[in-house]
Amino acid sequence: MSARDVPQHKLLIGLSLLVLALGIVSLMIGRNPLPLIEAAMEAFDDSASTAALILSEIRLPRALIAAIVGASLGLAGAVMQGMLRNPLASPGLVGSSSGAAFGAVMALYFGFEAVFALALPVGGMLGSLGAMGLVVLLAGRNAGVTTLILAGVAINSMALAMISLALNLAPSPYAMREMVMWMLGSVADRSMRDFWVLLGPTLLGWLLLAGSGRALDALTLGEDTAHTLGINIRRLRWRLFLGVSLTVGAAVSIAGSIAFIGLVVPHLLRPMVGHQPGRLLTVSALGGAALLLLADIGVRLFPAGTDIKVGVLTSLVGAPFFLYLILKTRRSSL
């Protein structure tokens, strides 16, 4: 137990309050000042006033989706780092984000959403599962850091190429220009309908991942030891893969590929849970929600007309952090 170890219940309450506070700030920020209490009351009265519409149809889905996507990415990052026992594992690095983006692009631009309402998250999930499977196949079972990163780079490049190809061949003339949205991510101008579409698969994924804390703790002792503790490694792996691809697949299909949340959040919070992967799961989810809400607030503080995507801010924070991680690993391996 390190000095920075915080009792679990305090951590959970603190982070929940932070998410709530950021959510409320998110509702208040926008191009025009919104009288929040008034708008909320009008929305409850079902009035179609401008303030009520803006609150309930534009800002509320934006805040909810940012929180859910952030939570999914934070949770997926914590799960991947626990499962692969590798501090650099994250949805972006092991290809699940770009795979999900490819699946979502195929589902949207080739007309499947018109036929089937949940086509987007399903496409994202299938893409994510496929990409992660390929990375694990390439890197092998007990992959070292280098092998894992290389496999991730290879699959990410391939996914990016496939996304470009798909957008180029897509029937819509708007497709190519939307590449930026898929690669950088955005939660702007989403609707409550997007939120409902996102919610189902996300909750399913969270359910699959939630109960795996004990197994991940056992896994830190090594696979053989975990096996003797009664953990079915194979079943665990499948369950985690499925859970991650559901959550990340759904998140990316609605918000695009938002980088670095799954990497940064577990790292920042790990010392506070005593480096136990099991405890990190929920904490990481809350942390991810807070971080994405914060980034989305930041995006709206830029001057009007500059259409900054939220992924730009997370990258600006995450990339230096990633560099710092690499340097730290280098120093410690000396």
Added chain:
Amino acid sequence: MFRPLRHLCSLCLLLASGVSAAAGPPQRIVSINLCTDQLLMALVEPERIVSLSILSLDEHAAYRRPDPNQVHINDALPEEVIPLQPDLILSGAYTNRRAAELLKQLGYPVEIFTPVESLDGLRDNLRRMARLVGEEARGESLLAVMDERLAAASADLDPGAVRPSAAVYLPRGYSSGEQTLQGEALRAAGFRNAATDAGLTSYGSLPLEDLLYTRPDLLISSDYAPGTASLADRHLQHPVLRKLTNERPMAKVPYKLWICAGPWIAEAVEILADAREGLK
């Protein structure tokens, strides 16, 4: 070594084109731009049109489409245009600039038409084209018919009454202010342009929240590439747009009616005027 030869060729071409110009209206007209295609087809009989741009075959962008078996279709390449021996080449101001400049340097009569954003500009462009191709009378009659239709569309307007407001809302939030062709059409149909309230004077993107604050009575859109799916199209299906206009669906004006300035804008105005009737 070849320079005097090149100059001699240019001189010959110049003389040749000069001679044919003096002989009467152009007989071999080539257009390398969508909007000049449309004006040309409206004014001149097919026998005098030698080539039209490939965009004139696009069913969503072209108001009138030629029979590709009867007329040569070009990609605005000088090497295609020169063998056709044109005596008049029509081009737009922004696209194919280099092609037009090259053809001009080689001595061909090239006329450049700048896109216009007002009805007055429309009339000027049409009259200029009519003069160039020797169909002044036809041009005037087309304008007269257009003016009649425009007047009829706003005949029932009460000058003292408040106009209903409307906003053009295209994929990716693109809207049009007063100084655009769409803005003119809205005004001619008896609407107030809601985009002006949001501070838009020309073309630009209008964020959803800003659009909501203007509270238009009607939203107008143009289907480009209908039947395809993209994030841009998805954006237009945002539920708040329906709630904004009390579940009233968007009025649809085909792109081809207001992407190029011509007398066919009267059709767009008539569609909008009908939509205004529907508001009552």
